[in-house]
Amino acid sequence: MTLHDAARKLLEEHKVQGVLGYRKGSLPFRTRPYLFRDPCEIEELVFTPFCGLNLARYLLFLPQGIERVAIVAKGCDGRACVALVRENRLRRENLLILGVPCPGMVDTRKLAEWEGLKEHEVTLRGGEIVVRGVAYPLASFLDASCRRCRYRSPLVYDILVEGGEVPSLPQEDTLRELRSLPEEKRWEFFRKELSRCIRCYACRNACPMCYCKECFAESHKPSFLHPSPTLRDNFVFHIGRAMHLAGRCVECGACERACPLGIPIATMFLAVSDTVREHFAFEAGVDVTAPAPFVTYREDDPNAFIR
């Protein structure tokens, strides 16, 4: 079944009250989230390599009257859904996952460097992206988090849509270069990048796993950090968020795509995810039943500091 047919059928048969998907945006290449409620609107549903937003973020802020909802989910959106169900934010039976195989998302900033590039001048052909008639390997345009993606199709789904063109891409360790640097150089990298942060909180608000009612960053009593975006307070915010997302980050890279200043903020979260994978053999959003590393206590835990 194609994506359109599946979504239309779900709405027509009243299986769900809404379909969370992407719609064409107001600018070249851009798409925007949209809650489809009328089967007639489904024509406007799109899925392109420009759907970098993680839709699972909207599952927690649905309008009133939406009980059961379907979500168009690429691999990482699917992982976020599973992680949210794990954390009892959502009920699995109220969620219908419409899985779409993901070709990887294009870093639109790289395309924006072409002056006056129009939307129709960019097409996708197999494992290549064609810009103004010249084919480039898709990997050279992909987002850092997509280049290292392990799960392009959702692992947990109710309907898996056919026909998505999924080029096989080598899974690349995008952090290798940074890891190979000496400590001072890595420090320098984060200092330089985080000093640009204006603390607009776009990264946090785009994150499907950041759903705290009151964020520690904005708490007044107690106050953890000052509102002025000095380097010191920026570090407190981003490291604090990385700590909160350890073992919970689904590695979608939505934070980095949301950043209006283009700070490679996902680097930090991907590194933390790697650490959790290495030490706890755990990946967030992969298995609904797997015990989460930081909330599980076992007397026979091999690490003495946890016991």
Add this chain to the structure above:
Amino acid sequence: MRLSGNGVVVTREAFLEWLSRGKTFVTETVARRFHPPFPSVPTPKAVLLPQHEALYRFFWARRTWNVHPLPPEGTPILLLAAPCEVKAVTDVLDAVFLGNAPQDPYYATRRKNLILGALGCTFFEATCFCTRVGGHPLSREGADFFALPLSSGMYFEGEGVSGRPLASSEKEELEALVADLEKTAPPPFPEKTPEYLYEAFGRDIWEDIAWGCLNCGACTFLCPTCFCFDLALEGRLRGAMIRTWDSCMFPKFTLHASSHNPRSHPMQRVRQRILHKFSYHPLRKGVFGCVGCGRCVALCPVNWDIREAVERVVSCAL
């Protein structure tokens, strides 16, 4: 045509040399289009109203509070900006910080030290809508000087630069550019837009309009006209009173000490952003609180488009 046409033509090199006589900055928009060899700032706001500044320092000693006010400081700065960004300073920021007594001394000092130049735009980007809100890509209103890149050099209006008068081919180029911009200019919002929006406050369209917005502060922080700020004490027994940018998109923006929050719902905050720019500000000051630079549209993580929101409210009113 907003230009007098009485300007002169200089070479790009001579223009850049003239610019580099002092501490010179350009805005990101200018940097992206013109590639001058100067450091860039996001908008003029970053120069006039820094994201954080200390107003006074304090410490507790000998059983008393010692308070040291920090006087306003300003070093002469030359800033080359797009016409819409110049308009943001002259029409909005100046009106807010200098329009009523008492004036903001920190802003006033920096403003006095600022030489503001406009670099005309030769095309509309997909995000541009200055002509919808009363601006023009070739406007030199409010700017201390005006420059425009031509194929043969720089067209310049203002004082301090000597060049040759326009050749007839350059006059034609200028006229062709004006005609071309006229053709592609987005049409202005209806004259009664501020009134329509004001009337629409209580309608049930806002939930729908606001849906999708993440309520982050990317749009307001990177907006050249958004001026809201917060005052916060940093430090307990020793510290400073800091003024920082604040955003109406944040839930804490309107949180009262009583814990009541008049804008606790995200929709109310989105409505406030639209109405402040397109209704309250124009009804009070006579100009839109938006200059149509399109940065909020370009930088929004979810492509939430303020133009569409205004259009939608207006179309409901018509």
